[in-house]
Amino acid sequence: MEIKRYLQERKGLIDDFIETYISNSNIYPEALRESMAYSLTAKGKRIRPILCFAAYEACGGKKLKSILPFACAIEFIHTYSLIHDDLPAMDNDDFRRGKPTNHKVFGEAIAILAGDALLTEAFYLLSSHSNISEPNSSEIDISSDTLVRIISELAYAIGAKGMVAGQSLDILSEGKEGDIETLASIHKKKTGALITASVKMGGLLANCGIDYLKSLTRYGENIGLAFQIVDDILNVEGNSQRLGKSVGSDEKKQKLTYPKLYGIEESKRKAKELISEAIDSLSSFDQRADPLRGIALYLLEREK
């Protein structure tokens, strides 16, 4: 299947699940529900849950609908991180995905709480679907052992040694001279950790073996870093309308980025090298890993 069609189809499943989930959620007060829904349905690329799907399928998994709650939990986490990152006390951004940021619409208090709720709801999704029936198929059984493992891996990836540490480093290094080790550490933690966890989760949900899990981890680490380098490049030379957020903001905020330390051309070369390494990591997989390979190339060439 062509990669664009693959991305579109998987995104469709994810958008539908999230739409249904948040519409039927009975969350009260309504402002909290609206604030969560506003950012959840802001038409992101859904690249992280799609990676979870692609890794699951690469390992022979076939029950896509049954893993939707787990894949979507990742998107809940990603959404929470965007809402909190955009806050005035953090990156102070006014636009995201072509719309005013959450706190601009709902106020800071509700934005903070919506982020907290999305993070928490992710763990609820992960722990409340251990035995899901898929229409027209036999019952799927994801063991509690697997769930506990997934929850542990994910919590580690996004916590005080992962994503939150990366965001803290990012904030603290603004306006300071930084070296390549600090930059790599920020990128690996802030962006790479959740992307790697998404890929590993797909493998774990398909009960893949340890060697395949190692390959998926290498793949995830490489595309994770490449993804952030491409993000940095787009922040310099991208199209703000297409991106849905302002261009040049990294420079204005004196962020530590790859283009700043290496220049644009060397950054592009580095991203290309990482994508190539990511694809190499999949050598032991058959054609069922083609979507993972296609996503790696797509991430390099994306314009938003």
Next chain:
Amino acid sequence: MEIKRYLQERKGLIDDFIETYISNSNIYPEALRESMAYSLTAKGKRIRPILCFAAYEACGGKKLKSILPFACAIEFIHTYSLIHDDLPAMDNDDFRRGKPTNHKVFGEAIAILAGDALLTEAFYLLSSHSNISEPNSSEIDISSDTLVRIISELAYAIGAKGMVAGQSLDILSEGKEGDIETLASIHKKKTGALITASVKMGGLLANCGIDYLKSLTRYGENIGLAFQIVDDILNVEGNSQRLGKSVGSDEKKQKLTYPKLYGIEESKRKAKELISEAIDSLSSFDQRADPLRGIALYLLEREK
């Protein structure tokens, strides 16, 4: 055992675990670790993890050290909620437990991130200790099924239908005329849900039966509401030095409280009634539930 000694001994276990955990955590950047440690070690009453212990012991549980990570995860969650609640965009409080609030010391960005990290770390604690050995005792085995159940119950209690919803309602109802249903809903969600979940978690960790779990739930709901009413009363007539936070702040912020709707005397009567109901819920338990009974009375008479 006298209740004060019980509280002191259990609090000692919890303080030690948290101190060791955060000192050995290797969290980087240091500002994030310090911010987390600052609020975690701010000498709270530790009432929620103690309730988890007391419920566990009431159901025959004896391996206190082995359930420490789970009990302390509750304190991590409570601490995160305090840090976020104190933020300028939320309750805008300057003092907590006799010290400047987290954002006053570390700035808003790191305070938000420390809260996020503590919430996430709680789920890491819950999912990473499924097989803990206790010194001088046989291996304890908490099944993955039990862990998934606990994670699900806790995530529900503190998420968009529990604690976060309560805090949202609380913020949104400031300065407005409110009725008793709204007030009860705020208190049940904002304070009651986590307290009830703490008690239930103790029962689940001891593999208690469904009837005992129901009794523990009723106990938790009653003391949870009583706890918050007493909090409201202390905010009117407490001693700010003993409380470690300012008195009269609810009135200044035009918060919806029991004393505001019912007056002080009727609020005291209501708290007493709830505590009495909580103790009645434990009628099927033997003397091993005495700490739970003692805690209920302690919560009514506390001065901070």
